[in-house]
Amino acid sequence: MSDHQQRRTSPPSGHSGDALPPVEQHAQQYETVRNAHETELIEDYVELIGDLIRHRGEARAADIANRMAVSQATVSKMIRRLNELGLVTSKPYRSLFLTEEGQKMAETSRARHDIVLHFLRALGVDDSTARIDAEGMEHHVSDKTLTIMQRFTEQQIK
């Protein structure tokens, strides 16, 4: 008698929940998430730099490190990357500036972040929870959903 298991057992007929999506669609879900992960940290840096400039007049590495709860070395390394990507300009030991492209990204990210944050609040989530959730969710919300969120928030306010 063989100890091999059958290669394809039939699904236990009475299983609950939705069916699995077709392979291609399922694959696209994960791919989209992986792509978002590649850009999200960049976006958060650029957005924060923009916010610091707007609210404080300048963006310094030490402030970024404090606000992100990350070492200064990590920030320094990331700034080099942002530089290479053409998003910020920086001279050694001086504060940071956004390039045209960086400003555009900062603006877009901030707008999206705000929509998600305001949506969560309109939904009834308390401010500090909303801020935490928005920081992560923002990178995974499609433009379509963003539009719907914005409409919802406006409805609630009226």
Add this chain to the structure above:
Amino acid sequence: MSDHQQRRTSPPSGHSGDALPPVEQHAQQYETVRNAHETELIEDYVELIGDLIRHRGEARAADIANRMAVSQATVSKMIRRLNELGLVTSKPYRSLFLTEEGQKMAETSRARHDIVLHFLRALGVDDSTARIDAEGMEHHVSDKTLTIMQRFTEQQIK
């Protein structure tokens, strides 16, 4: 005349938008996101393995690779990690099983995933967009927000 810039310039008085949150709160936003990133891939694997077992009777590495759009080598390596974490059991060249702990995680992840997906649909997002957004958002939605989403979905259905 010195070419030094002033170290602290005052904020351009007429800046738009919300104020920056206090440093500690701001830091916590980013920390929470970083923590979520450490577990989210693990959760997706475990959840998918659970789904494959439920819907297909077994979970094989090749199926995971196809559904995740990732190489088999990547899956193989990840399975070793899941093993070390005590989430799955596996014999070489055989299909996968979830441990007690793995089953618990699969169940929790699936429940959370479903709440987010159903919420997005209730909000008016089309199915395929909702699926993509939910796959990323789920890992960044707090329990508090999850509860609110669930209530919202139930309201819409009634």
Add this chain to the structure above:
DNA sequence: GATAATTGTTAGCCAAGGCTAAACTGTTTG
């Protein structure tokens, strides 16, 4: 203006999560 404190950089380490190429095992088929 010398010294102390703060801020920024560099070097070198690590883990996670991708990949390709090559080897190996299990299953199916002629």
Add this chain to the structure above:
DNA sequence: CAAACAGTTTAGCCTTGGCTAACAATTATC
């Protein structure tokens, strides 16, 4: 039952994004 095929594993490579420790530059203080 041997060969071909499909599935799995391993080795080795790469990038990202963390860290610490040591050093360098700037700014503040006496």
